Amino acid sequence: MRSLVAETVLTPSDFIAPLFIIEGTGIKEEISSMQNYYRMSIDTTVAEVKELWHLGIKSVLLFIKCKDELKDNKGTEALNPDGLMQRSIKAIKDACPGMVVMTDVALDPFSTYGHDGIVEGNQIVNDPTVEVLAQMSVSHALAGADIVAPSDMMDGRIRAIRDALESSGFTNTGIMAYSAKYASCFYGPFRDALDSAPGFGDKKTYQMDYSNRREAIKETLMDIEEGADIVMVKPAMAYLDIIREVRNVVQVPVSAYHVSGEYAMIKAATKMGWLDENKAILESLTSIKRAGADLIATYFAKAAAELLAM
Ligand code: PBG
Numbered sequence: 232m233r234s235l236v237a238e239t240v241l242t243p244s245d246f247i248a249p250l251f252i253i254e255g256t257g258i259k260e261e262i263s264s265m266q267n268y269y270r271m272s273i274d275t276t277v278a279e280v281k282e283l284w285h286l287g288i289k290s291v292l293l294f295i296k297c298k299d300e301l302k303d304n305k306g307t308e309a310l311n312p313d314g315l316m317q318r319s320i321k322a323i324k325d326a327c328p329g330m331v332v333m334t335d336v337a338l339d340p341f342s343t344y345g346h347d348g349i350v351e352g353n354q355i356v357n358d359p360t361v362e363v364l365a366q367m368s369v370s371h372a373l374a375g376a377d378i379v380a381p382s383d384m385m386d387g388r389i390r391a392i393r394d395a396l397e398s399s400g401f402t403n404t405g406i407m408a409y410s411a412k413y414a415s416c417f418y419g420p421f422r423d424a425l426d427s428a429p430g431f432g433d434k435k436t437y438q439m440d441y442s443n444r445r446e447a448i449k450e451t452l453m454d455i456e457e458g459a460d461i462v463m464v465k466p467a468m469a470y471l472d473i474i475r476e477v478r479n480v481v482q483v484p485v486s487a488y489h490v491s492g493e494y495a496m497i498k499a500a501t502k503m504g505w506l507d508e509n510k511a512i513l514e515s516l517t518s519i520k521r522a523g524a525d526l527i528a529t530y531f532a533k534a535a536a537e538l539l540a541m
Pocket of ligand 1: 335336337338339347382383417418419420421422434489490491492
């Protein structure tokens with residue numbers, strides 16, 4: 232009876248599975264602050280992507296761990312046509328053409344400073360960064376990415392990326408904009424995963440202040456105006472009000488990023504025997520969807536798809 236009248240029903244195609252890719256072969260190494268989540272080499276990733284596809288998951292979001300010696304202050308390696316990201320996109324699209332491949336666009340994994348943009352003095356300079364992000368997006372599209380996902384929060388980057396994609400002939404490449412991305416402590420485990428913690432300062436000059444709600448609407452509407460196809464709110468569970476508010480004012484799909492720290496909290500409490508993991512996963516993801524998210528990026532994508540199949 233309850234299922235007949237349930238207002239919110241999760242399905243595997245709601246999920247975006249984030250993947251952390253490293254150089255090498257046959258590698259699957261656990262991220263210490265993200266129990267049961269792994270950095271994988273391309274071959275291992277491809278096998279994982281096929282499993283996700285069979286579970287009904289339709290999209291993956293790629294992050295790469297750049298070698299230290301390739302990092303600089305300009306994102307040079309981010310534009311390498313034969314870089315780890317570009318090779319990963321090709322390998323996944325070859326092995327599983329139906330999988331929607333989304334790619335992270337930001338400089339932090341490639342930056343000696345661990346910042347999302349180019350650093351001058353102690354500032355993260357907006358406009359020069361936007362130019363690199365646009366080139367990076369074209370490079371991902373050229374490798375076969377279906378959707379680029381700028382997570383950097385620079386101003387004006389959506390228009391610049393849209394223009395660059397259009398003028399390079401990639402009229403079918405989508406943009407999922409991290410529109411309301413808050414400066415959050417819940418990204419801590421992710422920065423361990425990619426070794427991308429900021430070397431100085433914090434990200435408050437470009438990510439949003441968690442005290443603000445109206446600003447999220449302003450940022451989101453600007454991104455849509457500039458050409459975003461999907462807008463995102465991030466993190467998710469401490470920001471359900473923002474997800475709902477955004478859902479109420481936009482006509483495009485809304486995604487929410489259930490981030491690394493939110494994953495780690497459930498994992499840690501489960502390990503202590505304080506929470507029932509499966510119940511915590513489904514209740515969390517259902518709340519995020521109920522708040523208004525059409526898509527949910529979550530490290531629980533596979534686990535939740537398995538639970539839903541039971
Ligand atoms: C960086 C980026 C971050 C995440 C996604 N892209 C971290 C940050 O902004 O410092 C966080 C994801 C997570 O915590 O799961 N551009």
